[in-house]
Amino acid sequence: MTDEECNRTFDTLKQALTHAGLGWVTNQVDEEIRFGKTVTKTVSSRPDNPEDLVVHGLGEKTRQAKVRVSATTPYSPREKLNILIAALENVCVETDEMQRAVRTYFSSHVNDWNEVRLLRTDETERQPLVIPSQEDVDRTRACESLKKLIDMLRGMM
Amino acid sequence: MATQPNLPALLQAIQTALGPAIMPSLTAASAGSDIFEAYILSIILQAASIEGAAIGFRNVNGPITNTFTFRTSPGHIWSVSQPYTHAEIQFPNLPLLEAHTGVYVSGKSGLIHESDVLVLLSEETQLARQNLVPPRSKRSILSAECKFYSAGLGIGLARGFVGLCSDLSSRECFFITNISGVSAEKLLTHQRKKWQTAVQPNQAVAVGRLRNAVQDVFKDFRAMFRL
Numbered sequence: 001m002t003d004e005e006c007n008r009t010f011d012t013l014k015q016a017l018t019h020a021g022l023g024w025v026t027n028q029v030d031e032e033i034r035f036g037k038t039v040t041k042t043v044s045s046r047p048d049n050p051e052d053l054v055v056h057g058l059g060e061k062t063r064q065a066k067v068r069v070s071a072t073t074p075y076s077p078r079e080k081l082n083i084l085i086a087a088l089e090n091v092c093v094e095t096d097e098m099q100r101a102v103r104t105y106f107s108s109h110v111n112d113w114n115e116v117r118l119l120r121t122d123e124t125e126r127q128p129l130v131i132p133s134q135e136d137v138d139r140t141r142a143c144e145s146l147k148k149l150i151d152m153l154r155g156m157m
Numbered sequence: 158m159a160t161q162p163n164l165p166a167l168l169q170a171i172q173t174a175l176g177p178a179i180m181p182s183l184t185a186a187s188a189g190s191d192i193f194e195a196y197i198l199s200i201i202l203q204a205a206s207i208e209g210a211a212i213g214f215r216n217v218n219g220p221i222t223n224t225f226t227f228r229t230s231p232g233h234i235w236s237v238s239q240p241y242t243h244a245e246i247q248f249p250n251l252p253l254l255e256a257h258t259g260v261y262v263s264g265k266s267g268l269i270h271e272s273d274v275l276v277l278l279s280e281e282t283q284l285a286r287q288n289l290v291p292p293r294s295k296r297s298i299l300s301a302e303c304k305f306y307s308a309g310l311g312i313g314l315a316r317g318f319v320g321l322c323s324d325l326s327s328r329e330c331f332f333i334t335n336i337s338g339v340s341a342e343k344l345l346t347h348q349r350k351k352w353q354t355a356v357q358p359n360q361a362v363a364v365g366r367l368r369n370a371v372q373d374v375f376k377d378f379r380a381m382f383r384l
Binding site for chain 2: 038109110115122128131146150
């Protein structure tokens with residue numbers, strides 16, 4: 001995939017996520033991209049002495065000391081797309097896997113349980129998030145299908 | 158051999174697949190955090206089981222029914238506004254422990270903080286419930302700060318955790334996230350804090366590492382209170 005294709009794919013995918021109500025995901029992705037990639041740079045610890053001011057044999061050595069410092073560098077189009085794809089996977093696919101893990105835990109420790117309710121009192125307008133004892137087969141299938149498509153997209157990069 | 162779709166067709170397929178794959182509540186960032194906290198609680202309870210504890214569940218107002226209600230935004234441990242559930246962790250011949258999600262806890266300074274997952278002595282929770290006060294962090298053996306992010310695990314989160322740890326006197330404080338973040342990891346390592354990033358079901362190594370670290374906490378608890 002060329003840089004231009006990566007950029008176009010990024011925009012299309014971002015739009016799809018926003019349209020699906022996952023604006024908070026694209027905001028977090030934008031934030032990471034804005035910050036940039038953390039890298040280590042080797043820089044000179046003091047400025048160059050202009051050659052015409054140097055009196056050879058006198059004063060300090062002109063050799064510069066090198067130090068390693070942290071810095072940021074912009075992400076490439078491919079890296080940006082990777083961040084967005086990972087975010088999509090983290091939110092849609094991994095949360096489904098986490099719910100499955102919670103369901104498995106409770107099923108192995110408790111008989112005849114009905115549901116786990118995750119209640120948030122600071123967002124009264126939001127309904128409790130419910131993990132039922134029975135898997136939502138349709139959603140699981142949809143997540144598996146999405147995962148396959150994501151892997152396919154990664155394969156094309 | 159399956160044929161690869163072209164890029165526009167693949168993107169269209171992803172857009173179509175998104176709708177049925179997304180839980181309606183996932184449109185709020187907090188929903189992912191809620192699921193993550195429940196997931197981390199299950200890992201902590203697994204670790205206790207591996208170390209030989211019996212696990213049970215109780216509601217704040219009595220025995221458990223067939224529904225578990227976990228609080229995921231901060232609340233008081235004594236609140237009976239909902240039938241909040243907690244886990245009971247019983248090691249043979251040792252004081253009873255309780256595991257709670259989203260509760261307030263008081264620090265060294267007397268300030269009140271939130272703990273996403275807190276494991277503490279049951280006698281301390283009795284005291285808190287009887288007196289309508291937050292439990293003291295010094296009576297807890299584990300406090301976990303859970304962060305669920307889709308991307309961009311900022312250093313600010315780790316910085317906040319370092320500050321939190323300086324006031325909590327829990328025996329062990331953990332910073333646990335679902336994704337990695339180089340800056341956060343560097344800071345926490347430099348500050349010698351316990352952390353585990355990329356804790357997701359498909360990351361067996363990270364999950365195993367967290368479970369082992371929590372097992373160590375229970376191992377130490379057993380050693381401390383053994384007669």
